[in-house]
Amino acid sequence: MGAPFLFFFLFLLRAASASNDTVTPTQPLKDGGVLVSPTGKFALGFFSPGRSANRYLGIWFHQVPQQTVVWVANRDNPIAAGDSGILSIDSTGNLVLHERRDGTKFPIWSTNVSAKLGSSSSRFAQLLDSGNWVLFSENSTVALWQSVDYPTNTLLPGAKLGLDRKSGLDRFLSSWRSEDDPGTGDFSFRVNPRGSPQVFHYRGETPYTRSFPWPWGTYADIFDVSFINNEDEVYFTITVTEDSLLFWEVLDSSGILREKIWRTGYDDWKEYWATPTQKCDSYGRCGANGLCDPSNFNTFECSCLPGYEPKSPTSWRLFDGSGGCVRKSSESETPDGFCGVGEGFVRVQKVKVPDSTRAVWVGKKSGSELSCEDECRKNCSCSAYAEMESAGGNVKGCLLWFGELVDTVYFPVTFQDLYVRVDAAEFANYQGGSNDSFELKLKLSILLPSIGSVLLVVIVLGFCWLRRWRNRTAKKRRIRDLFHPNHGSNHFTDSVVTEEMEGGSVYPELPFFSLNAIRAATDNFSPANKLGRGGFGSVYKGRLPNGQEVAVKRLSENSRQGLEQFRNEVLLIAKLQHRNLVKLYGCCIEEEEQMLIYEYLPNRSLDLFLFDRKGGTLLDWMRRFNIIVRIARGILYLHQDSRFRIIHRDLKTSNILLDAELNPKISDFGMAMILEANQVQWQTTSIGGTYGYMSPEYAVFGKFSEKSDVFSFGVILLEMITGEKISRIYQDEENSNLITHVWMKWKEDRALEIVDPSMEEGSYDTQEVLRCIQIGLLCVEENVEDRPNMLTTVLMLSSAMPLPLPKQPSFASTGCSIIPKVTGGSCSLNDVTLTGLVTR
Template sequence: MEAADFVLFPLLFLAFQTCSSYSDVISANQSINDGSLVISEGGTFALGFFSPGSSSYRYLGIWYHEIPEPTVVWVANRNDPIIGTSGVLSNDGHGNLFLYRSGENALRPVWSANVSVGVNGPCAARLLDSGNLVLMEGERKMYTVWQSFDYPTDTLLPGIKVGLNRRTGLSHLLTSWRSADDPGTGNFSFELNPSGSPQFFLYQGTSPYWRSVPWPWESNHDFFNDTFDNNEDGIYYSTAIMDSSVYMRAVVDPSGILKSMTWDEGDGRWKAFYASPKQKCDFYGTCGPNSKCDPSIVFPYECACLPGYEPRFPKKWHLRDGSGGCVRKRAEATSICGEGEGFVRVEKVKLPDTSAAVWVGLGTSKLNCEGECRKNCACSAYATIDIGGKGIGCLQWHGAMMDTVDFPLRAYDLYVRVDALELADYLKDSSGFVEFKLKISIIVPSVVSVWIVIALLAYLWLRKWKKRRGSMLMAVKNRLIRNLFHTSDGSNYFETSEATKDIKHSTTIYPELPFFNLGTIQAATNNFSPTTKLGQGGFALVYKGKLPNGQEVAVKRLTKNSSQGLEQLKNEVLLIAKLQHRNLVKLHGCCIEDGEQMLVYEYLPYNSLDSLLFDDSQRLFLDWRKRFNIIIGIARGVLYLHQDSRFRIIHRDLKPSNILLDAELNPKISDFGMARMLDYHQTEGKTSRICGTYGYMSPEYALFGRFSVKSDVFSFGVILLETVAGRKINWFSQQDPSLSLIGHVWERWKEEKALEVVDSSMEGSLNAQEVLKCIQIGLLCVEEDVQDRPNMSMTVLMLNTAMPLPRPKQPGFPGTSCFNKSRGAAEGSFSVNEVTLTGVITR
């Protein structure tokens, strides 16, 4: 149809019947105007005209009709906006959809379905509850002429295929909006690259921006199912929802982030359970070719050359620019293809870009795959991968290997080809320098007598020198301690502390506690560079650092002129320096110089429990086994504080943000700034100044200031229930201020529906019996009456054995009698408040 013919359409449109706002069909020779809607049969989606954000332009699109947050999933005229409300969508009755705008007594074309196939009868356009707008020939849906799912914009809905139609050459891909106000074609696209082993790429323009693992991906979710099709017709990925009540979508946002989201009815918002790229190693080729990026550590060590390679540009490499990648240490073409060469395994990685890799074939064992690689001197690495249940495939890389990343999930082993010299070095490392030890065992007997005499003399001299040096250093350290713990009234802090009255002299409290000089800490943290900052609390900043011996540390730097922060620092030094337990954070030392007051702790790479547990994407990595191990570790740490340490210590601020996680996700209790010490004959204490975080405080402490070991038991119970539910203690109070997570769990427990509170992201890994036991123990720990709660010794025993458990009694949560007694004083007590300090270690 020529453009000139459109001047005739005003006459034709006068005869068209406008569709009802409630119909899901646009029949032949019907149209809809701006202001009318086409609504799918179940009411899930709507088709009509809209203006995005603050824009005044009009677009034809499809959006969720039942969701209050405007969520557009498809746009027809994304690059051709309409000014004003002159838009008209028409079904011409001959198998095509047209979008026009009126002007100058004529209708001008804006968009068309551009159906090129011939049709034999009238066509109807129908909006389905899947969000798909389909143009069908015949009244009985005999033939689909066109569908919007074949032309997605920025959103992937269940049922949409991303991939390539080999027969038509049509590529099904997602393209971002330009901005929140402009749905025009943006700069980022998500598409399938079918070369080699198929992968998904996020492109910025034409350049790779992010890359998935080679497909097929593993789907461990019960509520959706991934499908991969690779045949002569095409190669596609799609997903299907098992529960129609769940709304799920993936979107490429204008900033280039690929997000997978579900609609949370309770919160009334979309929640992302996956987002990428997020960290540096997610971006394509961060470390250049022939290298590996490790997201768990910081540059310059996040980039490492693959075995047999070295940095191409050493100066840039050490200046934190790894984009040049790595080259072979010995560049001769035949150096890796001769006698003695072999392969070094690189474990658990996202394999290098497979679009340039070569398939050897299915049904190939690892041994045969290695043999095939040896035959070809161009083969630089190989890997074997499972092809979606169809067998094991052998994949080989010829030339450079791009975008290799340490990747514990859905990871494979990569076998990198090295020459004889490099292989010998790796074998030597793995065998513990056997040859070197053999040589030493021959030499030593001939000189042992001489060295024994020399060593004895050196030992006696060093012992005398160290004793003298130690006395001088102790004198300096004691002066620093006196300066740090000197109170405003002129007395010494430790001497006025009743909890430490068995300590006779303040200057000899911790002779084993190292004191770092300021220059060492400045060098370790790059002079407290913002790039090393890990976090910030009420009274201190925390930085990541590396000591001269290579040890990574976390430096807690007290905010200057903070009297409350100083009290916390004193308290932490007093309490934690002598505590040694695998589930407590370790204090390495102090730095007190030039007005600075700092504590130096061990560095824990996974930050705090709340950063994983309450992040919709991160908590997916916390399956039930990991969460249960974290619960056990926290319980053991608290038990040590209450029973096995030198003093009975009440933490008073146990919460997920004070539980740090090491590289193996072992929990370590931190932040002893508000802790209190009791002598073993003491069972409880009392304070007029409440400190801690509301929601984690026991009722008797929050209202009356009484604290004991049972106060920490209550806090532990809250953390246990949060870990099981994946929700914060105050999450439910956003909908009902009288209800907390404890109240929600208690109600479900009474109804024998306790498993309904479990975090849905763990469904594939649940041990139902173990989970129910943990919920019951959590409710026992948060009982309202302090006498009814178990102590930590009994709690650890219940967690680790199959002993019969008592039935929980009424828990302490908003709405119970205990909290209602001072509702006015504790209004909003389940909002998360930062602490108010008590007088430290006083009773």
């Protein structure tokens, strides 16, 4: 009698808790009711997405203020507006969703599980803390059906994404149609088990992006990511290592796969990672047998693998690599491939190896030796191989490719090398497979024909230009003089300027305004429209005939500094497009006037808000953090994602403009310089920038790099937190500046004392502020090597990744300490940009 009574007691207990997380045959869920998982992480109920009035049954994060739906039952069969839904367990033991219309119930979704597995009356469905919704039988712990086997657009931690080889169940993500419609969209994210398995991102049936092929290792950061491949199943899974962290991987309606995190205190999700975000993320960007290098911002990102040449050289000269590459003609080539004497393999280092859908995996047997090169040589059709090993070394073997090599990408952080088969003549050229020789020959094979063609075009166009424009007005002569490659500025290499000017790529994209039009827009440069003045000249507010408000930067007649800035900005900023960079609409060069026409930003510069008592109160912590993150993303774009690799050199709060919603935009690219793709650092004898924001290696020795901008960003970050200028002197701390002041407070575990008093205590997340202070101190490290790059800085700001401890700063950046001693120059604390300071 004891066992049946206990079973009956447990059944009653479960029935009593049904209203919390469970649906039973006697306890349905109606529209308006909500199930909540045991610890409150997830909720299940009916919802209407976005502006839609339709009703759907779904699961969402219960703890996040902004409703974030992770699963939808009836995504392609909504309940119409005005009708209502009811979820129940029917007589067959299945979960069934009915739509009640005019008093009649119509089934619109069901789990469709066999009724043979247990009695229907003993079944129940429970929402778990993992976000999984499971249908159980009372006398079994085995799931009869579970929602994680049928994901929509979201992968939750612990859920599998991939194929069950025995049952044929394929778990994959598919995007929503839009934010208002969770119906199946155009994009999907799924495991492709063919060849050596990979995770593919599709648009329709066309590959969009691709992961590394198996074997993957398990790697741990904030998340544990692993890829399992065995006889029973092949799948990808993520687990979160921090209990306090919520994780969400979602394939959005635009086709972007995003990983986001949320923890207590956040007001929104923080994006941790996304793809595709750059050109080389696109599948097959450089065609068959091509190699895509995402770091090639100054040149074409595509080159050919060793032994190959562009299929269409003309297309490649036009920066179109989609046609890919073909084998160079060779005497040793046979219909079956290459099996000649003296052939070999050229190593291409650190790549995402090609699409392995048609590759063959040869595994290493226990206790035996395996030569991947020998395995490839056995077959004349084998075009390349890679030695593959998972993290921990538990899977070792070779991937052999036959035929075309598609979607090979330089990936510096990877350990994988690709060995490409070439004939004897080509192998001799590469001196035994040297990767350096390979890179040099690839660049020369593309650049030399391109340079020859460009020079020919330049000569012809130059001749025509001289004939046509010999008698042009002073206005056109002024344009020529201002932008000639030998103008004297060292802000750009001659090759870049020649490309921009003689290639004619600036002017067609940048409109020229007449002087009369600008005079009319600014009411003849009325003092009432004057927004400010700098070393270059004045800025005026204007309104174009179409109603567009603009800011007009008018170059001072006697400003050499402004002339250089003008040239730099026209050549550079016209090419930049980012939400956090100020937009250049055009320019005016007429009579004795040179003017730049920008978008008008009503809230002017950040320093006017930050260092003003009244303005500072408008910048609560949420707004400040938003500004910090957006500035960082703008700098990251300059360093990594724009066409050129750009160092701003004059980042400061007065060069950060704010739009109507207080979103920041980086401005003033007059001091910006371009680094070549393989260039880490540049040295100049003419220092341009603002003391206090200048890194020590630049201010003293004229050396600058991406890390110089990181230093400037760190100063801005500390100013945003403290509300104090970098130029402030703390007399009570032996004339320390802001950086050393913050460091002393940090060292004494009193860092929160530096927070701007205009932000009331309790109005900000103290842990987030402390994290930002630590990031700021890391960015202003004296040693260049110790500073993070901007990609790492953005990740540190937008995720919970562990932070290293900062070191004591020894560089006083007030502008009145180390600089005058080295240069013998004078000192100023007015934040005016300086140029032309010659270092030793």
